[in-house]
Amino acid sequence: MIWLQFAILLGAILIGARMKGIGLGVMGMIALALYLFVFRMRPAEPPIDVMLIILAVVSTAATMQAAGGMDYLVRVAEKILRSKPSMITLMGPLVTFAFTVFAGTAHITYSLLPIISEVATKKRIRPERPLSISVVASHLGITASPISAATAAMLTILTGEVKLANILIVCIPACLVGILLGVASVWKMGKELEKDPVFLEKMKDPQFAADIDTDSAKDQAPLKPGAKASVIIFGVAVLLIVLVGAFPSLLPHFPPGAPNLSVSANGTIKMAAVIELVMLGAAALMLLITKTSTTDVAKASLFTAGAQAVVSIFGVVWMSATFMEANQVAIEGALGNMVRSAPWTFAIALFILSMLLFSQAATTKALMPLGVALGIAPPNLVAMFPATNGDFVLPGYPTLLAAINFDRTGSTHIGKYLVNHSFMIPGLVGVSGSVAAGFLFAHLFW
Known part of the structure; x- marks a missing residue:
């Protein structure tokens, strides 16, 4: 019976992934309905905390936008990238990583990818190199960000055992190590641009050759009056969250009682509630100080992307959690001995599930509780946190497709066999390197 239930789960994920957008969420609900009414499985707790965090962070980021x-x-970022064009393969991923850590979402990198592609092309560096590792770096930034939904999910799962500072002190340097290893893996990837037959053929078109060397940095529209103020407010909010995460004693403490979405059973305020409060408070300040219209916020691309993420995570995590809880004994029996003897093997399970879910937060919420049930030590779970970045394997994630479309030379591509694409090598190197470094830093800093 478990295999039939698993086939339904896998089918919902695959069909939903092909539908894109809210597809994962709505297909997850179809599978959940089958679990409830056909198999009579008890529904798990829906991922309300993760959904609320996504809404809060994305709403604030959209307000800043x-x-x-x-x-x-x-x-x-453009000034930084254009200052050292010969180092774009290194600077590109470092900038996209920093942006994602700051904003808590990889969708912020859409505006950077065309700049990275243009700088590389003008310098006649194969754009595939910086673009591929920059996309991977932006994804790794999610598991190193203090305000990402994935990080908040880790905190809710490991409540009382892991603080925000524990995650950041391990995952930020670990992901940077993985990114640097990924940069090394793509430094000489593919043919040099001036020897690439596809690029040389394109250059025979005079219009294409002229467009390639056109400076798009000119004639930029003036910034809105509140642009800098909104960034400062957002930055202060992020720093405040990090400060509270590092020093929980700064928060008020209440008498022990029945837990809810905001307060734990021991009377401490949950980190998820802090993120939601601080982020939406920052959004309110931005609206008041910069005189930004709420209608413009609702129309922002980040707000739309966040709404799709909420629906997707709602359906797919609820479905996955229901399957996991109903079959927990069987799953623990199958994986228990292997994971207890070699805890790092749990990272493989995280990676495989993230390939299918296309979400670090959904993977964390669905599978990390199993790691806790299997008795894996919290430092090891934090070390394996970057393994949730397997969303590059199947080239359907929006940031991958955007990078391919922004590369006018055609060097960034999806291969004939689907998985032999530009992002596979830097992705595997970056994620595996981050996990390995995570174990090292968890041992040193915990």
Whole structure:
């Protein structure tokens, strides 16, 4: 019976992934309905905390975008990237990683990818190299960000055992090590651009050759008056969350009682509630100080992307959690001995599930509780946290497709066999390197 239930789960994920957008979420609900009414499985707790965090963070990031803050950040990044064009393969991923850590979402990198592609092309560096590792770096930034939904999910699962500072002190340096290893893996990837037959054929078109060397940095529209202020407010909010995460004693403490979404049983305020409060408070300040319209916020691309993420995570995590809880004994029996003797093998399970779910937060929420049930030590679970970045394997994630579309030379591509694409090598190297470094830093800093 478990194999039939697993086939339904896998089928819902695969069909939902092909539908894109809210597809994962709605197909997850179809599978959940089958679990409830056909198999009579008890439904698990829906991932309300993760959904609320996504809504709060994305709403604040969208407010910053509507206020012009995103344009300001992109121009700062553009100056950095154009200052050392010969080092774009190194600078590109470091900038996208930093942006994702700051904003808590990889969707912020859409504005950076065309700049990275243009700088590389002008310098006649194969754009596939910086673009591929930059996309991977932006995904790794999610598991190193203090305000990402995935990080918040880790905190809710490991409540009382792991603080935000524990995750950041391990995952930030670990992911940076993985990124540097990924940079090394793509430094000489593919043919040099000036020897690439596809690029040389394109250059025979005079219009294409002229467009390639056109400077797109000119004639930029002026920034909105509140652009810089919105970035400062967002930055202060992020720092405040990090500060509270490092020093929980700063928060008020209440008498022990029945837990809810905001307060734990021991009377401490949950980190998820802190993130939601601080982020939406920052959004309110942005609206008041920058005079940004709430209508513009609702129309921002980040807000739309966040709404899709909420629906997707709602359905797919609820479905996955229901399957896991109903079959927990069987799953623990199958994986228990292997994981207890070699805890690192649990990272493989995280990686495989993230390939299918296309979400670090969904993977964390669905599978990390199993790691706790199997008795894996919290430092090891934190070390394996970057393994949830397997969403590059099947080239359907929006950031991958955007990078391919922004590369006018055609060097960034999806291969004939689907998985032999530009992101596979840097992705495998970056994620595996991050996990390995995570175990090292968890041992040193815990």
